[in-house]
Amino acid sequence: MPLSDFERVVALSTPGDYKAGESEESVIRVSLRFSENHDLVFLGGDLEGSVKLTCQRCLEVMEYSLAGPVKLAVSETEREVEGLPKGFELICLLDADDVGLKLDEVHLLPMVEDELLLRIPLVPMHVEGAECSGRARIGEVSNEADPKENITRPFSALADLMASKGKGH
Numbered sequence: 001m002p003l004s005d006f007e008r009v010v011a012l013s014t015p016g017d018y019k020a021g022e023s024e025e026s027v028i029r030v031s032l033r034f035s036e037n038h039d040l041v042f043l044g045g046d047l048e049g050s051v052k053l054t055c056q057r058c059l060e061v062m063e064y065s066l067a068g069p070v071k072l073a074v075s076e077t078e079r080e081v082e083g084l085p086k087g088f089e090l091i092c093l094l095d096a097d098d099v100g101l102k103l104d105e106v107h108l109l110p111m112v113e114d115e116l117l118l119r120i121p122l123v124p125m126h127v128e129g130a131e132c133s134g135r136a137r138i139g140e141v142s143n144e145a146d147p148k149e150n151i152t153r154p155f156s157a158l159a160d161l162m163a164s165k166g167k168g169h
Helices: 006-012 108-117 133-144 156-168
Strands: 030-037 040-048 048-056 061-065 069-073 089-092
Touching: 006 048, 006 061, 006 108, 040 108
Parallel strands: 069 089
Antiparallel strands: 030 040, 040 069, 048 061
16 A cells, blocks of 8 residues: 555655655555454454654654554454453444444554554654764764863862861860
């Protein structure tokens, strides 16, 4: 599916500079398997794709991978989470007014988009080991001033005064 189909994800992404010959349209590959058990429908599968985000250390555009598994259990009614297979998240189709959707009324695009949104970090940064000019700047700042050189001790005179009065008694 084209990334442009996921409007909320596109709103969080950074328009990037594309190299010549590179497609400007990113795609998200979605592979889902469905199974049913009583009144639950299980969606299991994988997402593959990436989005351009702005690194908050260096403020440069970076490619961020959104790949990962999808493990959802969908129910038309509220129910206990007990008995769900490990790693599955329960989604209840009831709304605030207790008027729920039916399983055949569920749209997959918003569910997949929610999964993509959950993978986008709140503060995007280059992963450890990737080249990031922001890390170099952090190192420069910490090396510029030696913290031991500029330590002022405003109460050192008071300590000397207290020590001299203590000797006189």
